[in-house]
Amino acid sequence: MKANKDQDPHSTSGAKENQLEVAIGRQVREYRVKLGMTVADLARQAGLSAGMLSKVENGGASPSLATLQAMSRALNVPVTAFFRKFEEQRDATFVQAGQGLAIERRGTRAGHQYHLLGHSIGKSMVVEPYLVTLTETADVFPIFQHAGQEFIYIVEGEVTYRHGDKLYHMRAGDSLFFDADAPHGPEELTKLPIRLLSVIVYSRAGDN
Structure with missing residues (x-):
């Protein structure tokens, strides 16, 4: 047939x-x-x-x-x-390579590019996955501090990442899961370009 x-x-x-x-x-x-x-x-x-x-x-x-x-x-x-x-609602977000939604966040002016890869809808817990790109024009910037938890996974490059009073030298394949209400963020951009996956989870009632 x-x-x-x-x-x-x-x-x-x-x-x-x-x-x-x-x-x-x-x-x-x-x-x-x-x-x-x-x-x-x-x-x-x-x-x-x-x-x-x-x-x-x-x-x-x-x-x-x-x-x-x-x-x-x-x-x-x-x-x-x-x-x-x-x-029951079942949401799914499909994002093709390079098609994530560009988002303005702290650090954007320092050359950090954020692409939102999805967003939960109508749930008590919010999940926001980002692909963050740091190129030769990138610079370090004041650290983040917000409600919820965060997971980062280094896809490419090397970075020294701060969480609280601890520093983590991270290479491709390394990951870090932490409470996001502690000060955190890139401390030193060791090897550019850097691409990392950041997944932020927080309660919808909380402040991001």
Whole structure:
């Protein structure tokens, strides 16, 4: 069978069409397994055929309201429980190489380039991953101090990094995880250019 030349091989339209059915099926299976029931057990108690139930659990069939009600009674859960996974927001941010959002932060004027690679939405905890680039035009600058925790990973170059009263000489492959409310930041730019991944995590109620 020849593929349709006009069809995008990476298209997800087909997968999107049955996302609800897949979410319902996963929930049905999850509740059934928790109760230690087999497909045949649930099918019998819900008054369904085992084949039909298997299709529902695999996302291959769109159950009617009557079917949902029958399964909810058999599993002793409300009908709305089958829709919870579908209604929960699942965010994903894809950033192609070199396409991160340029951000103005302290140190930008000193030649430090910040590219935001993603941002959590509607969560109590905020996660901000940055790719930081320091080139020949970069200079050291006053240290940072903010709420939350931070993780840095050196991708390229060498830097002496301060955290509190301690100094860490970091090379490519080195990492540092620390409480960000202590003074921290590059103390000496040893080998340029420097590229490091910085991931900042803090409570949305706190100040960054």
